[in-house]
Amino acid sequence: MTVKEFIISRVQIFFFLVTLILTASAVMGLVYQPDMELRYYHFFSPILIAACCVLPTCVTYYKKEPTVRQYIIRQIIELILIELAVMFLITPPEEIEKLLFYLVLGAVIAVIYILTMVMMWLQKVQQSKKLTEQLQNLQNNLAK
Amino acid sequence: MQTRITKIDRDKPEMLEIRCHSISDEVREIIAFVKSRQGQLTGTADERQYEISISDIFYIESVDNKAFIYTKSKVYETRQKLYELEEMLKEKHFLRVSKSTLLNLMKVSAIKPALNSRFTAVLFSGEQIVITRKYVPELKKALKGDS
Numbered sequence: 001m002t003v004k005e006f007i008i009s010r011v012q013i014f015f016f017l018v019t020l021i022l023t024a025s026a027v028m029g030l031v032y033q034p035d036m037e038l039r040y041y042h043f044f045s046p047i048l049i050a051a052c053c054v055l056p057t058c059v060t061y062y063k064k065e066p067t068v069r070q071y072i073i074r075q076i077i078e079l080i081l082i083e084l085a086v087m088f089l090i091t092p093p094e095e096i097e098k099l100l101f102y103l104v105l106g107a108v109i110a111v112i113y114i115l116t117m118v119m120m121w122l123q124k125v126q127q128s129k130k131l132t133e134q135l136q137n138l139q140n141n142l143a144k
Numbered sequence: 145m146q147t148r149i150t151k152i153d154r155d156k157p158e159m160l161e162i163r164c165h166s167i168s169d170e171v172r173e174i175i176a177f178v179k180s181r182q183g184q185l186t187g188t189a190d191e192r193q194y195e196i197s198i199s200d201i202f203y204i205e206s207v208d209n210k211a212f213i214y215t216k217s218k219v220y221e222t223r224q225k226l227y228e229l230e231e232m233l234k235e236k237h238f239l240r241v242s243k244s245t246l247l248n249l250m251k252v253s254a255i256k257p258a259l260n261s262r263f264t265a266v267l268f269s270g271e272q273i274v275i276t277r278k279y280v281p282e283l284k285k286a287l288k289g290d291s
Contacts, residue, residue: 065277071260124257131255131263134287139250142237 006061010054016119017050020112028108032096052089056081079113145170169223176224180232187213187220196220198236202267204229204246216269239286241265241275249286 025046029036059081060074086109092101145164152158160178164171176186184195200215206226213220222229230240237249247265254266261277275283 066260068259121257128255128257128263131283131287135249135252135255138237138287142250 003061006058010058012120013057013116014050014054016116017053017112018046020115021046021049024108024112028104033093049086049089053082053085056085075117079110082113083109172223173228176222176228177232180229183236185213185222185224185229187222189218189220194220198233198248199250201238201248202251202269202271203248203273204238206244214271237286239279239283241273241279241283243276245273247273247275255283 057078060078062070062074066074083106087102087105090105092098162171162174179186179195180198183198185198185201187194187196196213196215202214202216204222204226205212205214211222211224211226211229213222224232226244226246230238230246233246238246239249241247251267251269252265253268255275256264256266256272258264258274261280263275263280263283265273265275267273
């Protein structure tokens, strides 16, 4: 993977994370603190958290194409790094038990990460459909 | 080796004759090139030599410095190197899809996603060939008609 390709993939992950963190914040907020009022600067939080999550994942950069096994291991490392980054950034509210908060947070991050991967996979499915279509056009044109 | 070209009348068949002391690798290369221009490749299977029509080839794979031609039901070994075949067959819609595989795009029924930024080409024979990340841009270019 070239550095350019890697940067593009990180930007993609960043935007997916912003969307999903925003959704997760809304859901967790509704469950734990439904009456809390937010200020405009709070809207920067998902962007900052997503940026902080993407940065540590840069250690998973690879130049040589990894095997499927190596790829899965890298994805797991990436998830652990994201979990650590978020847990370091977010402090639990006083009224909630720390362990429970971190467990819920960890689960939410894992769900967000898996959803990010699913979205990227769906994007790839779309890309392969387009390639198949182009391929069939090429085959039909040559058969004429 | 000297070359001599003689113009002949249109009613006579065109022919390429090679006069050589022995059938060396160089001679074989020339024969293979001429045959590929005519839409054929030479391959061996079960210690016999076969002329394989290019349109019957699904893919060509290089294993341990040997190239193998895969058709729907048979595998042939060829003396030519993969990069030579790639050069010869690029106008016949063959595309390098990994370090060791040359794929006939006319034999691909679908392209599917795979893990690790790769894609998989599903052939009409049902076989699946991995398209590695490095060669995906070339595939996109070829399918857009850029090459």
